[in-house]
Amino acid sequence: xxxxxxxxxxxxxxxxxxxxxxxxxxxxxxxxxxxxxxxxxxxxxxxxxxxxxxxxxxxxxxxxxxxxxxxxxxxxxxxxxxxxxxxxxxxxxxxxxxxxxxxxxxxxxxxxxxxxxxxxxxxxxxxxxxxxxxxxxxxxxxxxxxxxxxxxxxxxxxxxxxxxxxxxxxxxxxxxxxxxxxxxxxxxxxxxxxxxxxxxxxxxxxxxxxxxxxxxxxxxxxxxxxxxxxxxxxxxxxxxxx
Amino acid sequence: xxxxxxxxxxxxxxxxxxxxxxxxxxxxxxxxxxxxxxxxxxxxxxxxxxxxxxxxxxxxxxxxxxxxxxxxxxxxxxxxxxxxxxxxxxxxxxxxxxxxxxxxxxxxxxxxxxxxxxxxxxxxxxxxxxxxxxxxxxxxxxxxxxxxxxxxxxxxxxxxxxxxxxxxxxxxxxxxxxxxxxxxxxxxxxxxxxxxxxxxxxxxxxxxxxxxxxxxxxxxxxxxxxxxxxxxxxxxxxxxxxxxxxxxxxxxxxxxxxxxxxxxxxxxxxxxxxxxxxxxxxxxxxxxxx
Numbered sequence: 001x002x003x004x005x006x007x008x009x010x011x012x013x014x015x016x017x018x019x020x021x022x023x024x025x026x027x028x029x030x031x032x033x034x035x036x037x038x039x040x041x042x043x044x045x046x047x048x049x050x051x052x053x054x055x056x057x058x059x060x061x062x063x064x065x066x067x068x069x070x071x072x073x074x075x076x077x078x079x080x081x082x083x084x085x086x087x088x089x090x091x092x093x094x095x096x097x098x099x100x101x102x103x104x105x106x107x108x109x110x111x112x113x114x115x116x117x118x119x120x121x122x123x124x125x126x127x128x129x130x131x132x133x134x135x136x137x138x139x140x141x142x143x144x145x146x147x148x149x150x151x152x153x154x155x156x157x158x159x160x161x162x163x164x165x166x167x168x169x170x171x172x173x174x175x176x177x178x179x180x181x182x183x184x185x186x187x188x189x190x191x192x193x194x195x196x197x198x199x200x201x202x203x204x205x206x207x208x209x210x211x212x213x214x215x216x217x218x219x220x221x222x223x224x225x226x227x228x229x230x231x232x233x234x235x236x237x238x239x240x241x242x
Numbered sequence: 243x244x245x246x247x248x249x250x251x252x253x254x255x256x257x258x259x260x261x262x263x264x265x266x267x268x269x270x271x272x273x274x275x276x277x278x279x280x281x282x283x284x285x286x287x288x289x290x291x292x293x294x295x296x297x298x299x300x301x302x303x304x305x306x307x308x309x310x311x312x313x314x315x316x317x318x319x320x321x322x323x324x325x326x327x328x329x330x331x332x333x334x335x336x337x338x339x340x341x342x343x344x345x346x347x348x349x350x351x352x353x354x355x356x357x358x359x360x361x362x363x364x365x366x367x368x369x370x371x372x373x374x375x376x377x378x379x380x381x382x383x384x385x386x387x388x389x390x391x392x393x394x395x396x397x398x399x400x401x402x403x404x405x406x407x408x409x410x411x412x413x414x415x416x417x418x419x420x421x422x423x424x425x426x427x428x429x430x431x432x433x434x435x436x437x438x439x440x441x442x443x444x445x446x447x448x449x450x451x452x453x454x455x456x457x458x459x460x461x462x463x464x465x466x467x468x469x470x471x472x473x474x475x476x477x478x479x480x481x482x483x484x485x486x487x488x489x490x491x492x493x494x495x496x497x498x499x500x501x502x503x504x505x506x507x508x509x510x511x512x513x514x515x516x517x518x519x520x521x522x523x524x525x526x527x528x529x530x531x532x
Binding site: 066087091093102129131 | 431
């Protein structure tokens with residue numbers, strides 16, 4: 001589909017990178033949206049990508065997903081990445097297990113879907129319809145659909161933005177757990193600074209089509225990422241908040 | 243807001259001393275005097291029954307000449323007689339067969355073209371404008387030409403039905419395919435579906451509500467086409483029965499054929515709605531609540 005996405009050798013799976021982006025260029029006509037961007041995400045690493053609207057972060061995610069063509073550079077990924085969008089994008093005419101197993105080319109698709117749905121706490125709703133789900137439940141099914149593909153790289157495009165605050169916190173817990181269990185590399189595009197701090201091992205701030213700031217959280221949490229520093233990077237002066 | 247409304251109503255009731263005595267008996271009577279949903283349903287069915295009864299009474303009393311409009315009871319007796327001793331069932335079968343054949347051909351042509359145009363911009367450029375131009379012709383206006391081409395045999399009748407069916411199916415198939423949510427198509431690509439899987443899992447199910455609307459519309463058109471086609475040079479069929487009866491001023495038979503056309507139209511619509519309920523069970527606007 002995308003000529004720039006080259007498969008890595010299977011031997012490098014276990015500890016290797018989930019994706020390597022080098023000198024990526026993405027433009028619409030003469031307008032360059034992403035300019036010579038480099039990015040490497042390891043398996044099991046959770047990267048959050050912050051940035052103002054229009055900074056190119058969703059464009060980057062779509063390029064990684066193979067949804068848009070790129071005009072320069074290389075994206076090297078071991079396998080097709082899984083994507084969770086802001087909207088759940090469940091097929092309303094298919095039951096939950098059929099939705100989760102969409103695109104899965106295995107004979108035991110139903111069992112695999114059942115496992116994934118159980119992991120997100122909906123194991124008893126295999127034959128239910130999407131329209132009977134709440135927003136949070138639907139997004140959990142979307143997560144199950146991404147996980148069932150056993151991705152090396154999972155792309156999350158503001159998947160919790162449309163959820164209420166409490167549901168969002170529960171989803172954070174769930175995602176943390178799922179990522180810990182499956183160890184995919186994760187790129188989370190978000191507007192929410194606190195979400196990024198809560199979930200990510202590494203936080204990137206994108207500006208004018210390039211990565212302008214990078215912060216790696218210490219694994220043991222000894223040096224937490226400074227919220228005000230991040231907000232300053234995003235152009236928000238926050239004297240009153242802490 | 244609601245609470246204050248209730249409060250005010252309660253205060254209002256209390257401040258009317260004349261209504262105090264025996265108001266517990268008064269309130270339920272007032273409620274039952276207002277017709278409920280079932281009462282309205284009953285009334286809606288009662289009205290046509292009364293109309294038929296008046297028709298029967300006028301005919302029995304001699305106010306209505308049997309040559310103008312025979313009594314309903316006479317029509318029923320005629321139906322029974324024709325069904326047992328005459329050719330009614332055979333005619334009915336012939337008519338249904340014509341409708342089914344025309345409908346099948348029209349659906350195949352309209353659906354096939356619709357799928358082609360829905361999927362391919364090239365096919366759209368090549369086909370769509372011509373089809374839209376032909377569609378602008380009221381298809382019954384083509385009748386004299388059809389008779390010149392095909393005579394007045396079975397082919398002409400089936401052709402006319404097929405012609406009437408093709409366009410609603412075509413338009414709604416194209417529309418349905420075009421209206422499939424592009425976000426779902428994108429999802430299909432992300433999930434690694436092949437083109438064929440994309441069509442089977444996302445595009446056709448997404449287009450189905452619109453296609454079924456086309457089917458329902460086409461059923462009505464098919465019926466109209468059949469009525470017109472059968473009144474010209476038919477040797478059998480419901481329309482032939484009507485034309486034959488006209489020769490002998492048998493208004494009871496003519497009224498019977500009209501009623502049969504109506505009943506089959508209702509039945510066809512019922513089948514289409516049944517299909518919608520079954521195939522679109524997932525759809526909030528069609529499916530039965532689970």
